[in-house]
Amino acid sequence: MQYFPAALERLTEEFGKLPGVGSKTAQRLAFHVLSLPDEDAAGFAEAILEAKRSVKTCPVCQNLTDQKLCPLCADDRRDHSLVCVVAEPRDVIAMERAREYSGVYHVLHGVISPLNHMGPDDIRVRELLSRVAQGTVREVIMATNPDTEGEATAMYISRLLRPMEIKVTRLAYGIPVGSQLEYADEVTLLRALEGRREI
Amino acid sequence: MQYFPAALERLTEEFGKLPGVGSKTAQRLAFHVLSLPDEDAAGFAEAILEAKRSVKTCPVCQNLTDQKLCPLCADDRRDHSLVCVVAEPRDVIAMERAREYSGVYHVLHGVISPLNHMGPDDIRVRELLSRVAQGTVREVIMATNPDTEGEATAMYISRLLRPMEIKVTRLAYGIPVGSQLEYADEVTLLRALEGRREI
Numbered sequence: 001m002q003y004f005p006a007a008l009e010r011l012t013e014e015f016g017k018l019p020g021v022g023s024k025t026a027q028r029l030a031f032h033v034l035s036l037p038d039e040d041a042a043g044f045a046e047a048i049l050e051a052k053r054s055v056k057t058c059p060v061c062q063n064l065t066d067q068k069l070c071p072l073c074a075d076d077r078r079d080h081s082l083v084c085v086v087a088e089p090r091d092v093i094a095m096e097r098a099r100e101y102s103g104v105y106h107v108l109h110g111v112i113s114p115l116n117h118m119g120p121d122d123i124r125v126r127e128l129l130s131r132v133a134q135g136t137v138r139e140v141i142m143a144t145n146p147d148t149e150g151e152a153t154a155m156y157i158s159r160l161l162r163p164m165e166i167k168v169t170r171l172a173y174g175i176p177v178g179s180q181l182e183y184a185d186e187v188t189l190l191r192a193l194e195g196r197r198e199i
Numbered sequence: 200m201q202y203f204p205a206a207l208e209r210l211t212e213e214f215g216k217l218p219g220v221g222s223k224t225a226q227r228l229a230f231h232v233l234s235l236p237d238e239d240a241a242g243f244a245e246a247i248l249e250a251k252r253s254v255k256t257c258p259v260c261q262n263l264t265d266q267k268l269c270p271l272c273a274d275d276r277r278d279h280s281l282v283c284v285v286a287e288p289r290d291v292i293a294m295e296r297a298r299e300y301s302g303v304y305h306v307l308h309g310v311i312s313p314l315n316h317m318g319p320d321d322i323r324v325r326e327l328l329s330r331v332a333q334g335t336v337r338e339v340i341m342a343t344n345p346d347t348e349g350e351a352t353a354m355y356i357s358r359l360l361r362p363m364e365i366k367v368t369r370l371a372y373g374i375p376v377g378s379q380l381e382y383a384d385e386v387t388l389l390r391a392l393e394g395r396r397e398i
Contacts, residue, residue, distance in 0.1 A: 006265065
């Protein structure tokens with residue numbers, strides 16, 4: 001016997017499809033939506049549709065935007081010959097927070113990850129190559145995460161870029177500022193030692 | 200500077216309003232929705248609207264339904280003179296799972312909770328009283344949760360029902376079946392002792 005109305009079951013099911021949302025949480029969220037005023041629920045539904053409708057990727061850097069070009073690619077004051085390659089749109093925000101980088105970006109929308117069935121063709125590698133092939137890029141900074149998949153992706157892309165005769169660099173590894181030496185893992189310490197600089 | 204398109208920010212904000220969803224999770228969910236095929240995102244939005252549109256409360260027991268009467272109230276084989284009072288629609292399902300109860304329900308949609316600004320008028324107490332006043336109800340079983348607020352709500356309602364000359368009962372307290380005595384708290388053990396029965 002079905003105790004809940006079909007529409008409620010369906011809404012629960014929809015919430016359950018979201019990443020990290022189990023069946024109990026999905027039910028709680030569905031009940032919450034039912035308890036909302038009509039206009040709030042309608043606003044939520046409209047936000048979903050509007051986001052899908054208006055958000056596209058920038059044809060140059062592949063970052064999310066609702067303009068023809070994203071604000072960063074459209075900014076003349078930035079150095080368009082310097083391209084920082086990141087895995088996700090949120091990594092652009094992290095870089096911008098440092099207020100130091102004046103180049104532009106390239107968002108891969110993922111990393112190469114055989115376990116998750118993500119190959120080179122599933123991320124925006126081809127777009128990067130054709131962008132570099134246009135000849136205006138001087139340096140590509142690989143800024144994927146310093147984990148196995150991020151490393152592998154950076155290595156893969158840098159190998160493809162090598163014949164194009166541009167500078168390809170990688171963000172420095174080392175001990176994070178504000179952290180304590182005793183908590184740093186060995187690999188980080190090793191990398192910090194390798195990358196030591198004169199002061 | 201705004202790095203993300205406005206529609207994406209708005210969707211993130213909408214997800215952030217859901218209970219238990221923080222800003223990081225909200226962003227992750229918004230990105231997930233963007234990555235969905237158009238028809239899946241539209242299906243999600245439609246599920247929200249459809250649930251709000253079609254799900255109402257049963258005029259008799261206040262449980263959620265998309266019919267005129269909920270399936271339990273419409274069922275002639277059930278004992279309509281026996282009413283089990285629960286806090287939430289999901290509690291009806293919990294009771295039904297026991298496959299023993301043959302009466303009907305009354306869903307309060309909350310409990311009295313001064314801390315959460317929930318008074319007696321914010322839950323469906325009045326509906327219960329007018330239902331009992333019609334004279335067809337023989338017994339009301341209070342089945343709110345055995346916590347402070349559930350207890351207080353059960354006490355409050357039973358006091359209102361007392362002048363109506365019907366039987367008002369409360370679910371038995373005791374040690375849960377399948378649990379271990381050594382993990383039972385003192386209050387539960389005390390209640391189990393008080394409620395002991397001959398075998």
